[in-house]
Amino acid sequence: MSPRVPHPDPPVDRPLRSDAARNRERIIAAARRVYARDGLDASMASVAREAGVGIATLLRHFPAKADLVAAVFADRMDAYFEAVATALDNPDPWEAFTGYIEAACAMQAADYGFADVLTTTFPTAKALEQRRNEAYVAMVELINRAKATGRLREDFDPSDLVLIHMANAGVVNATGHAAPESWRRIVAMLIQSCEAPARGPLPPSPDHEALYRAMLRSSPADHATPAPDENA
Amino acid sequence: MSPRVPHPDPPVDRPLRSDAARNRERIIAAARRVYARDGLDASMASVAREAGVGIATLLRHFPAKADLVAAVFADRMDAYFEAVATALDNPDPWEAFTGYIEAACAMQAADYGFADVLTTTFPTAKALEQRRNEAYVAMVELINRAKATGRLREDFDPSDLVLIHMANAGVVNATGHAAPESWRRIVAMLIQSCEAPARGPLPPSPDHEALYRAMLRSSPADHATPAPDENA
Numbered sequence: 127m128s129p130r131v132p133h134p135d136p137p138v139d140r141p142l143r144s145d146a147a148r149n150r151e152r153i154i155a156a157a158r159r160v161y162a163r164d165g166l167d168a169s170m171a172s173v174a175r176e177a178g179v180g181i182a183t184l185l186r187h188f189p190a191k192a193d194l195v196a197a198v199f200a201d202r203m204d205a206y207f208e209a210v211a212t213a214l215d216n217p218d219p220w221e222a223f224t225g226y227i228e229a230a231c232a233m234q235a236a237d238y239g240f241a242d243v244l245t246t247t248f249p250t251a252k253a254l255e256q257r258r259n260e261a262y263v264a265m266v267e268l269i270n271r272a273k274a275t276g277r278l279r280e281d282f283d284p285s286d287l288v289l290i291h292m293a294n295a296g297v298v299n300a301t302g303h304a305a306p307e308s309w310r311r312i313v314a315m316l317i318q319s320c321e322a323p324a325r326g327p328l329p330p331s332p333d334h335e336a337l338y339r340a341m342l343r344s345s346p347a348d349h350a351t352p353a354p355d356e357n358a
Numbered sequence: 359m360s361p362r363v364p365h366p367d368p369p370v371d372r373p374l375r376s377d378a379a380r381n382r383e384r385i386i387a388a389a390r391r392v393y394a395r396d397g398l399d400a401s402m403a404s405v406a407r408e409a410g411v412g413i414a415t416l417l418r419h420f421p422a423k424a425d426l427v428a429a430v431f432a433d434r435m436d437a438y439f440e441a442v443a444t445a446l447d448n449p450d451p452w453e454a455f456t457g458y459i460e461a462a463c464a465m466q467a468a469d470y471g472f473a474d475v476l477t478t479t480f481p482t483a484k485a486l487e488q489r490r491n492e493a494y495v496a497m498v499e500l501i502n503r504a505k506a507t508g509r510l511r512e513d514f515d516p517s518d519l520v521l522i523h524m525a526n527a528g529v530v531n532a533t534g535h536a537a538p539e540s541w542r543r544i545v546a547m548l549i550q551s552c553e554a555p556a557r558g559p560l561p562p563s564p565d566h567e568a569l570y571r572a573m574l575r576s577s578p579a580d581h582a583t584p585a586p587d588e589n590a
Contacts, residue, residue, distance in 0.1 A: 245532050286547075289529055290544070292528045292533065292540075292544075293529050295532065296524045296525050296527045296528015296532075300524040300527065300572060300573075301572040302572055304569070304574075305564035305572040307562075307564065308569070311521060311561045311563060311564070312522070314558075315518075315552075316547055316551065318551045318556070318560075319550045321557050325553050326546075328543050329542040330539075332540040332543070333537065336537040337540070339537070340532060340534055340536035341532075342536075
């Protein structure tokens with residue numbers, strides 16, 4: 127036991143700061159594992175458990191789920207933007223279009239959490255949403271180029287990409303680890319349906335405003351009914 | 359206040375039995391509402407709350423979630439089987455095939471819970487699974503007839519219907535009430551991709567055994583991590 131001597135200027139700040147930094151990193155790493163395994167449905171409490179910190183500590187670092195999601199998926203969102211940018215470099219616009227869809231859907235298949243992130247909007251996560259918007263602008267360019275060559279059906283709407291990602295998330299989530307390659311087949315079917323000439327007309331695209339609201343609402347926290355006890 | 363007179367043969371059984379029957383009906387009606395709104399992720403506890411009964415009462419009537427799911431969705435599963443049977447009566451096999459997909463996907467869109475039921479297997483719910491198997495046999499017949507006319511692509515596999523329902527569930531769940539007609543567009547795209555001649559080959563179908571395991575595993579209770587506290 128060390129004698130308790132009052133210290134005139136306790137070096138308290140430095141260790142606290144590096145403890146805090148370690149905790150922050152530990153929480154992000156834990157959230158990455160939990161979201162990749164369970165999707166964004168995973169609760170803040172289960173992230174805290176995985177990180178081995180108290181819920182209060184977690185909430186001090188990330189007061190809202192959107193803050194944690196933004197921190198965990200910043201690099202994935204960058205990679206997603208890169209996938210679109212790479213596609214724009216492809217001199218064949220149809221290959222660019224289909225290659226982008228395959229790459230982005232593969233990113234969904236690799237991470238349940240990211241599968242949800244691609245179809246959920248977090249308005250308070252400014253940096254994440256800015257990246258998403260940049261990717262969107264590039265995607266519209268990709269779509270216009272593919273249409274100009276006549277390979278992409280004329281009635282393809284940018285919102286169809288969102289629907290494709292929602293459909294892929296459904297397959298990825300439902301087939302899981304038991305049949306992990308299933309998404310490739312449904313995505314290939316969807317890509318084939320995009321090819322001109324179209325086999326027929328399609329029902330109208332959802333209104334973009336409505337789809338945006340859906341992307342807000344589809345935040346799993348809004349859909350799930352957290353249970354205080356069991357989930358038998 | 360009535361005088362407390364001991365009764366030689368208290369008529370206890372009858373009222374208890376009808377109380378039990380009332381509770382059972384109330385639980386089923388509550389579960390129907392909760393599953394329709396939140397999908398099968400909804401916990402037993404939230405069904406008990408909606409029904410206004412204790413969790414013990416609920417578990418006395420339905421010891422496992424599969425029992426409750428079977429009771430709630432028996433009539434939907436019958437209606438689903440009827441949709442396949444009706445399609446088999448259609449003299450145009452391609453119309454029969456596409457009409458069935460549209461009808462079954464509309465049933466998913468009308469009920470989040472049923473959207474999950476169609477792609478989740480509950481081995482202990484014998485009656486439900488028997489109905490599903492009967493529908494499956496009829497679907498295979500539907501597929502074979504549509505192929506025989508040359509309108510359905512030759513490489514279409516019965517498991518593709520499961521993938522289509524998983525994809526549709528993804529869109530239905532993600533677009534929710536904000537953009538509730540979105541599923542029609544993605545389902546139309548998927549139907550168009552089924553039409554012969556195929557635009558190209560497809561990646562292989564998932565192994566049927568693996569897909570069955572996925573339908574076991576995709577039981578939401580296995581994916582969700584129930585939180586003892588919040589889900590911020």
